[in-house]
Amino acid sequence: MDSDEVLAARFEQDRQHLRAVAHRLVGSVHDADDVVQQTWIKASQADLSDVANLRGWLTTVTARQCLDLLRARRRRGEVLLDDGIETAGMTSRPTAVTRTGEEEVLLAESVGLALLVVLDRLSPAQRVAFVLHDLFSVPFEEIGQVMDRSPAAAKKLASRARDRVYPTAGEQPVHQRQTAEHLLLVDAFLAASRGGDLPVLLDLLAPDVVRRVDRILVPDDVATEIRGARLVAEETKLFTVRSRASAVAWVDGAPGIVIAPRGRLQAALRLGIVAGLIQTIDVIGEPGRLDRLTIAVTAGHGPARAHRR
Structure with missing residues (x-):
């Protein structure tokens, strides 16, 4: 076996790792595959005789390309659509949930939809530093090299x-026990929404619950505000497909839900909980309102973190 065949075999061993790194950094399977292919081209043309840690070298090359891509997107003001197409200058978000490829869905679920949403809100440098260190345990010395910064800056x-x-x-709510109970309630609400479980939804909703939604998310013949557990529960049953692309997250410091096919934020639900029941549901889809929301990952809904600081 010649050196090219050895390199090809080694690359194939690391392909899934590189793909996982690229997907978490750029948020698109298509772009991740392109980045990995470019990494292979660079590796096949490079003199690797002095490289002691080939996987580390490949990871660094992949991360640098992802950083360049993220910076280019930001400069052009691009937004990734659900079909993976980038459109420059877009200010609005798609409002319909489209079917995603099975592989894309599985990757999004493995990362966590809420985490992908929050990663999209980071600067390119922050995203690269966080993903490489917290998700892949890359030392800060190597992360600094990727970004041409010191380890301390990384x-x-x-x-x-x-x-x-x-x-x-x-930023955590004062009443931790109540917050834990609210998270469980929101989890149960999302599970019932996915399953179209009307009895459970009725048990979770206050009798006089109010649902409000931004007009951009619903047709003109759908009211932007409805009241009553029965109406809200029956409407929720109609959105089982959309709920499958949803995840529990902190929304403005309280338990809520993000709707994010492929990790691309389309809407967020702010739930008002009183006496153990959902009293209000505010469905936010206006781009300006979404941009002003503070969204974070809840404990148990993100990846395990070996390195906190």
């Missing part, structure tokens, strides 16, 4: 990103 970027991804102690 560590600070990851720390700032982490504070946005996970709510800090100062």
